[in-house]
Amino acid sequence: MYQKKIPVSLYCGLHYFKEILNGKWKLMLIHYISEGFLRPSELQRVIPKADRRVMNRQLEELVLHGFITKKIYDGKLSKVEYKLTSLGENLLPLIYEIERWGQENQSVIEKAMKNDPKFEHVV
Numbered sequence: 001m002y003q004k005k006i007p008v009s010l011y012c013g014l015h016y017f018k019e020i021l022n023g024k025w026k027l028m029l030i031h032y033i034s035e036g037f038l039r040p041s042e043l044q045r046v047i048p049k050a051d052r053r054v055m056n057r058q059l060e061e062l063v064l065h066g067f068i069t070k071k072i073y074d075g076k077l078s079k080v081e082y083k084l085t086s087l088g089e090n091l092l093p094l095i096y097e098i099e100r101w102g103q104e105n106q107s108v109i110e111k112a113m114k115n116d117p118k119f120e121h122v123v
Contacts, residue, residue, distance in 0.1 A: 020065050021091075023058045023061065024050070024054065024058075025047060025050050025054065025055055025058050026058050026061070026062060027091075027095050028047055029043060029047075029058060029059060029062060029068075030068070030091060030092070030095060031092070031095050031099075032047065033068060033082050033083065033084055033088070034084055034088070034089070034092055038082055038083065039079070039080060039081055039082075040055070040056065040059070040080055040082075043059075043082075059082060062082075062088070063082075066085055066087050067084070067085060067087050067088040067091065068082045068083060068085060068088050069082065069084075069085055070082055071083070
């Protein structure tokens, strides 16, 4: 398993948040699971740009850290479903507020992204 070269420093709540929820798709996964997209294939459809391997790893991290649960149904074809825990549900108001902020500031953010070379490939 990967180990960070620089030790994690947890000075405040922002450090905890960043360390545990850092990931390109984690907040979106929590949001979409709350909206009823429970199966990996459903999540892949609503986040089509997410690499399947990365998305699966981030789902497993969310399970490990207690934001979601994973239920495996045995059968001819095994089926997996994810559900939010109380910790994940507790995060939803923050996710909705971040989404609202992004929508309200979309034009300013898009302008800033156009001036930043690392966002050249963003469509």
